[in-house]
Structure formats: structure tokens, C-alpha cells
Amino acid sequence: MSMIQKLSALTCALACAIALPACNDHSASDAQLAAGQGDALPAPAQPGDSVTGMSSRPGPGEVPLSGTPPQPAEAAEPADRVDLLNPETGLLPDPAMQPAGDAASAGLPAEPTPQDAVAVIRDYYAAIDSGSHARAYALWSDGGRASKQTPQQFADGFADTAHVVATIGEPANPEAGAGQRYIQVPVALTATRTDGSVHRYAGTYTLHRTVVDGATDEQRAWRIASADLREVKAAE
Template sequence: MHRFRFLIALSLAVLLVACGGRKPAGTDVTAAGEESLPKPDAAGGSVTGMPAPGASTPDPGRVDDPEPAQAAEAGDTAQATADASAAQAEPGAEAAVAVLRDYYAAINARDFARAYALWRQNPQTPAQFADGFAGTTGVSVEIGAPGPVDAGAGQRYIEIPVRLDATQADGRIDRYAGRYVLHRSVVEGGNPDWRIERATLAKQ
């Protein structure tokens, strides 16, 4: 009986010793197991090599090159400057008005040759033109707002309204109203300055 109990106790001791060297599953990882798993880079990347969430990547179809846009902008600016310079080089409405003021200043100074020269084409001879002012002692002119410059086929035209008071030698004042049309040419060999093309004046 004592021997039987001894055998049972010995069997239990051997069993406890055998089980005591094992640990429950999941409580430990071997060094070999640690080395077998991929580890992320020190910078925090994922084990797959893909960018970290939230990171942006360049668009392979997009080329950020500011030079073409800058070149186009520079070209537009240069063209606008050239157009503005050309517009400034051409005599405008103010130059046409100045011709009419000079015209009547010459008449009042009795410099009929200078006044005659301001016509583009005058059907009268210089002498006939001067005789037309023989009885006039002075002319005052009121120049209205000029119309737009009419451009086409290398020619420029502008219409300017006027009102005139012509004082005669006997003291009479004749009043006229109407308009002048001035012309200039931009073709090679043409007259680039404004000249009087025609006048339409009616006595009031």
C-alpha cells in the first residue's frame, strides 16, 4: 500500500516538473520570430514601402514650368507697349484741332499763304483764296468736340464742328456754323499731318 502511494506521488512530481518548463502560448516571442517579421524604417514608413498616410506625391503627368507662362506674358506686354507707342506716334484729334486754330490764326494775321497751305487740295488759286478775305477784318472761331478718327485703307479722316463770327470792314458780323473734315495719310509717300479736306459752312 505504501509502495503504491509512493509511485503515485512520484508520477505526479515528474508530471509537474515536465509541465513547469512550458509557458502559455502567446506569452513570449523568440528572437528568431522577431527577426522574421519586417520592420518599418526609422523614419516611420510602413512595412509595405508605400508613403505614410497623408503624404503627398508628385503628379507624374504635371509639369510645373513657369517659363512658358512668363514668356507669353512678356510677349503680351511687349505687344501692348508697341501698340501704345504706335498710337502715341500718330497725330490724334488734338493735332487736328490745332490745325484749325492755326488756320484761323493765319487768317487773322493776314498770312493767307500759310492758311492756304493747310488745305490738302484747294480748288481756288492762292490769289483767289486771299481775295475771299479782302473784306474781312477778323474771324473768331469756336471749335466743338471732334468726332472719332475714321481709319481705313491707309487714310485717316476726322470731322470737327465749328461756329464762326467774321467781322467785316463795314463793322458787320457774319455768323457761320458747320464743320470741317481733316485728312491725313499713313501710307508711304503720303502726308502724315492733318490737312483740311473740305468745309461745310452755312450762314446763320
């Protein structure tokens, strides 16, 4: 081998010796970057945090970093609905299985009260005073037949009555029988006849209603069963 060839070979060997560490450094750096070490960007301090230290959760109108839209939070169950849940089945109660409760909550007609009986007597004399004898007759039980008169006989009995004023007292003596209810309503009357004479009466009306199953609304309502009225003579 000539001197020139030896010098060229030596020069190449020296160049390779110098370049090898640098190559190794680059390879190490590449490996560190691939492994997330060395001078790579710092990893988030906590899951869900960005490299800037700010939350990676998008703000209003922002697109999340992952490209997946945020999932809406589940709506909270209303407190009043939760309280109604059956602890055993986790279901809401069936209204059809609830206790009937009072008549109003069960959707049934309200039961007539003693004051409803008073209202019947008030309507009765209001009808007589206005000459509506058929309406007054219908306020007796059994379609008026409890008065023991026909509609015509009933009307004729008030033919000479020009005006009547009734003072109604508090209902009393309620009685309950088998499917029947009774109550008494005291009354004081001042009747003016067509000839101008004034007559006064006092007494009691007994009202009745039926409470058996299958009774009609008319039968369940208070109606006049009987009357015990006497004329009050003026003191001499």
C-alpha cells in the same frame, strides 16, 4: 699599463657616460623643434589665424604676413543688369531684336491725334485773322489744292475780312479707310468785315491724313479736306 694611465682612461670613460644622456636630450629637443613639437611656438588654432589668436588678415594699410597683397573681391553684378540676362545665353538682349512697342519707344514720330486735328483748325483761323493767307492755304490737303482755289483766289476770298473768331468743338466721326484717316471738327465763326458788319457761320471741317508706307510727314499730318459752312442768320 701604469697606474696613472689606468686612472686617466677610467676618468674619460666616466665623463663620456655622464655627457651621453645630455647629448641625447639636446638631440631630442632639436628633433622636436624641427617637427613643431615640444616647447615650440603653438601652431595657429585655425587656418588663417596668427599665433596671437588675432586674424592674420591685414587691416587697412597693413602688409599681409605672406607678403602677397590681398586680392580685391569681385564686384557684384548690378541687380538690374542680372535681371536682363538671357537665361539661355547669359547675354544681355539685343535692342534691335526687341518688339517695336509704341512709336515713341521705337524712335518713330508720334501718330497725330484728334486734338491735333483741332489744332489745325485753330491755326487756320489764327492765320486768317492775322492776314497770313499763304499759311492758311497750306493747311488744306494737297498743298492747298483741296480748297479748289489758287493761292490768289483764296487770299481774295478774305480780302474784306477784318477780324474772325472761331469757336471749335470736339472732333467726331473718325473714319478709317485703306491707308486713309478722316475726322470732323465742328466750328462756329464770328467774322467782322472791313465795313463793320458782323456775320456768323457754323458748320464742320473734314480733315484727312494718309497712313500708307512711304507717306511723307506732310501727308501723315492732319490737313483740311473739305468744309461745310453756312451763314447763321440772326433771329428777327
